[in-house]
Amino acid sequence: MKLSTDMKAFEKRLGHRFANPELLVRALTHGSVSSSTRPDNQRLEFLGDRVLGLVMATALLEADQKATEGQLAPRFNALVRKETCADVARQIDIGAVLKLGRSEMLSGGRRKQALLGDAMEAVIAAVYRDAGFEAAQKVILSLWGDRIHTVEADARDAKTSLQEWAQARGQKPPAYVEISRSGPDHAPVFTIAARLQDGSEAQATAGSKRQAEQAAAQALLDRLTS
Structure with a gap:
């Protein structure tokens, strides 16, 4: 061949x-x-x-x-x-x-x-x-x-770091909530919110749930540590 x-x-x-x-x-x-x-x-x-x-x-x-x-x-x-x-x-x-x-x-x-x-x-x-x-x-x-x-x-991905940040302050692990899903089945787009027990929240959008969760966690971390 x-x-x-x-x-x-x-x-x-x-x-x-x-x-x-x-x-x-x-x-x-x-x-x-x-x-x-x-x-x-x-x-x-x-x-x-x-x-x-x-x-x-x-x-x-x-x-x-x-x-x-x-x-x-x-x-x-x-x-x-x-x-x-x-x-x-x-x-x-x-x-x-x-x-x-x-x-x-x-x-x-x-x-x-x-x-x-x-x-x-x-x-x-x-x-x-x-x-x-x-x-x-x-x-x-x-x-x-x-x-x-x-x-x-x-x-040390963002989700792990955010969980460690929360636990160090006596909070429950972060929750990840799907806010929306759009696009066709073969190319979906997810918007995910990362939320902490104290009410802190950040959202991110990506082509997979995992990527959106990571991005939301990073966005929240950046906000909390800025």
Whole structure:
């Protein structure tokens, strides 16, 4: 199987040349365009998530040999979460080579965080299946780069910090209330309010509940600590 010019360019951005190009094609095939003879990337996504997890866990242990499990866990979660995978996917422009059905393309599928994150995990699995663990590890460490060493700030997310702020002052944990949801099902927009027991509140809007909650928590933190 011969890869297109765009796919060959993607191999260079990824940092791996496939001995079996069909693995790469499958990793980039979304369910909206799959068929009985053209499988989608879901099984590879499942495997890639596990390969990424092992690489990140190993890298974190090596980066900080004195860290406790309690310190490592949030760092790990920050490195393997879907948002981070999507950021890395954008870094190498996976969206440009994703194989999508017409409806998914028209709805902006090449920019959707979930699709990009899933495809990134599937590509990791494709590298693993193509050339083994060390090749996958090399690609992951190269693409994630300094994130591994600067993850502490990301690990202390805004929701965690706001909860700690509230508990330190004898308040209950913050409540997150969905104020509104708009847009089509494939691209919803959420407005979330972060509320404290003392009546303090801030709102934020984003394309996922998690992002909106984080943004609302950060907005409230900024207000409380300014």
